[in-house]
Amino acid sequence: MGTADTIFALSSGAPPAAIAIIRISGAQAFEAIELLAGRLPAPRRASLVTLRKPSGEELDQALALVFPGPGSATGEDLAELHLHGGRGVVRAVEATLAMIPGLRQAEPGEFTKRAFQNGRIDLNEAEGLADLLAAETEWQRRAANRMMGGAFSALIEKWRVEVLRLSALTEAELDFSDEDDVQAHNSQSISDSCRTLHTAIMEVLNTPSAEKLRDGLHVVLGGPPNSGKSTLLNTLVGRDAAIVSDAPGTTRDRIEVPVAFDGIPLIFIDTAGLRDESHDRIEIIGIERTRAAFDDADILLWLGAENEGPPHPQLIEIEAKSDDPAHLQKSPVAIVVSAMSGGGISDLKAEIVARAKHLLPPPDRFAINRRQRHYLEMVVADLAEVSDSHDWLIIGEHLRQVRMSLDRLTGRAHTEEMLDALFGKFCIGK
Amino acid sequence: MGARVALVSFDRATIGAMSCNPAIGGLGKGHLVREVDAFDGLIARAADDAAIHYRMLNASKGTAVQGPRIQADRRLFKASIQRQLAGHDKLTIVEGEAAALCFAVGSGTRVSGLKLADGTRLSSSAVILATGTFLGGKLFRGEERLTGGRIGEAAATILAEQIRGAGLPMARLKTGTPPRLDGRTIDWSQLEEQPSDAGRWTMSMMHSHRALPQLFCAISRTNSQTHDIIRSGLGRSPLFGGDIAGQGPRYCPSIEDKIFRFGDRDGHQVFLEPEGLDSYLVYPNGISTSLPTDIQEAMVQSMAGLEQCKIVVPGYAVEYDHIDPRALDSSLAVRGFAGLYCAGQINGTTGYEEAAAQGLIAGLGAATRLFGMPMPAIDRSNSYLAVMVDDLILQGVTEPYRMLTARAEYRLRLRADNAPTRLTPLAIEAGCVSSERENLFKTRVERKQALEAAFQTKLTADQLLRHDIAVKPDAGRMSLSEWLRFPMITGRDLVAILYGADMEVDEDALAEVEQDSRYAPYLERQDAEIRNIAANDRIALPDELKYSDIAGLSNEMVERLEAARPETLSAASRVRGVTPAALAAILVYAKRAERSRSIAA
């Protein structure tokens, strides 16, 4: 470590928030606390301190915590300042820290990287932590906590041990079956075990990805021009994000607005109204994008004629402009709203939240990210092929690929480990 | 290649002696033998010259894991080696004890030759140490202790001193051998026989048929009485008394180890293998031991068929010095020295095949350096040779290293039957192949290519069905080599469709094409992986890289990397415990160091 800079960053949600936490990690972390607080509190104890600029001017009354390395979360000396929120205070403290030679603002994910490099966490935990740092809502924070607590790593470890066992059986069959001390196994028991493993991994693959959780579910508004999509979006998000006019074709491009309902991250997406006979080139492009947005939608709010929306598992029929006597009527399955009067808006919000909760993994389950999904999908594909094969060589090759994919997930490797499993198990050799 | 070589050994007559089991080949080992043969090494030809029993291990499994193995007549094996050596006009055999390495004047690291115990000096630009179990060798049997590398032979004690003094990392390992039995006192009639297999294959590509009459082996078993006898002797075993510090092999344990570790087994197989056509000695494969002689006798006589059996030479264990092979580079040269190489058991391996393979690598290393040529491009994706060297120099050894097919990640392409295809072109380029082999190889390549071309012919499922090959009628139209992916279709079937049932084709070439086709989809998938490795192989890591300076490496990783000093980034990735994150850190550090060096220059 030695020469690395001391880094600091705001590590709680973006201000304004009730409490803002600034973390400082590196060889000069404690020196920085002493400089600002006038003293160094006892390790791992929250102590009330008064933070001051070098000029003596008071910055804030804060809680300070110090964690000596290598036992800290980053493996280095680590300090936390719990400030009383307020952008002004946070900015002033950051500016004061930045003035200390050797200290600098952390790059995104740098705390995690240090923790990983100092062997405090493995790759999966590191990814959980990175997500945690980016987490802005409570829901995300809890799921990320799970992954960081190692639930996912523990699961992969379990799978890995099982694959090692199956590989050892296969290798014993290949390298030592001419010796009577290796009982003849049939490939059936291996394929059965692979099938069980396959099912377990599929279950994890079937939960939504961590990116969804981090970036928010896509809630897309769709319908013909002038159906009131932009107005509804503005009402739902509580500000004028999209332009509204009575001219059809006002919205030409998609508009994304991130919000959180009930601690669930959502991204509302407004689209260009759908109509078939447009000749305006820009509008045609807009409509193409609309179709793409539909494909990518987690929840679709449909303002057009009933049952004429695009096929989508989470389509909500909306009967909009209910205050207008001439509005488009729908059957009772539709949620009746008026963006003008606010009627039905809370019902719609409740429906969106209910559907979102169903789509997201419950907060006590971890979510996997795209990279993890990619390798798990490879694992599953190879396991499926093991079940189909009776050639030990091919079984061995697929299991090797499975090991490789799992190793990539955890960032570890090696054939040697498999040999250990092999020799630990059998009395092999003449 | 044209290098002048002196072969120094205690006793000219022991060159070609088989210390232990007179068998060559086996799973993984058979691959090595074929690969050495592909470079024109002697071991496969000597094996054929002496073979009295051929057996293809794993015959029921895919070719990639089939291991050709022969049992040799010990005397004929040695005779063949001696005859082949005598045919090399650039090779001189020098009898004597190698006592010390000589270094160039004013240098402690530049080898200039060898000093023998009688004072003779041999000058040379490279020295390859292949001292086997003789370096600091010590023999154990019950309470007995002897100095020596093999029973009845001296140890290399003086040389061991010098090497230890030179600061090379050394450690001790142990191995053992079973008692030799008098075959005339065995009741063969009671025992199950194992005949030589019926195939026509040979160890060397240069041989087309088996020369000697074939003998059979027999199989006996240990039983609960045997195990009781062994247990009663454990207290007198040097292994359990703590006298032997060296680690023995897990895959070749002594019988007392087996009983101790896996005591619940009701019995262990013992193969009774004749040692020669005109020898009555029998090698009981499976009961390597260093128990006292009286226990060995009782143990042997407790087994079926051996009730009256006499032991001619009791078994023993040998503990010896070896060098930590992580001190070597990929040509088996000792890092930090110029012209010093190590090969064979001295590097922590066990087995004739492993030793022969390393002799080849070290010899190629010394000769190519001498002539300023590149080392033949062997790597883990084209040979077991490279798998072994790479394992040794990166991982080191904690037990005697033996080849296993499980060690080769690309084993689907590393078959014993395609060793010439994989390696002989490299050998020809390096100039180490006789013209006789080169011609034979060219013919083989032509035949194979002709078959490959023919197998591009496309046939429909209907056409196959008409020739009584059971395929699904809707399977479509494919090339013959694609049809071969179905396990029930053989190359022979397809040749019959192409040319008629009586067509004679080269069986070896056909078998090779068949196997290539069968596993083609897997090989293609591995290609990407191999390209990736090759890319990382092009990133050389400087020998002076200071791993302890790299932030983010654990102490354990630093220790392993410092010991192994990987030559390339991909080698570093194979060092046990090195994670992708660590690899990224190494890469960044190496690049930065390189840049600051080039700025300074």
Ligand SMILES: Cc1cc2nc3c(=O)[nH]c(=O)nc-3n(C[C@H](O)[C@H](O)[C@H](O)COP(=O)(O)OP(=O)(O)OC[C@H]3O[C@@H](n4cnc5c(N)ncnc54)[C@H](O)[C@@H]3O)c2cc1C
């Ligand atoms: C007791 C015993 C049991 C074994 N059991 C097995 C087994 O079960 N399975 C298995 O696969 N392998 C076994 N082996 C191993 C196998 O025999 C060796 O791995 C293989 O022979 C090593 O080859 P090598 O060329 O390295 O050394 P060796 O075959 O040992 O040859 C070394 C040669 O160097 C000569 N020499 C050494 N030092 C000097 C010196 N200073 N000056 C001059 N000459 C010198 C010796 O005389 C000898 O001829 C056993 C070996 C022994 C001794």
Ligand SMILES: Nc1nc2c(ncn2[C@@H]2O[C@H](COP(=O)(O)OP(=O)(O)OP(=O)(O)O)[C@@H](O)[C@H]2O)c(=O)[nH]1
């Ligand atoms: N009375 C009433 N009028 C509404 C309501 N919602 C929207 N409107 C009006 O309907 C017209 C079109 O509204 P927008 O929100 O721009 O419609 P849009 O679907 O986004 O239209 P495009 O962007 O052109 O596809 C505007 O004149 C709005 O004022 C509503 O709830 N009640």
Ligand SMILES: [Mg+2]
């Ligand atoms: Mg609009």
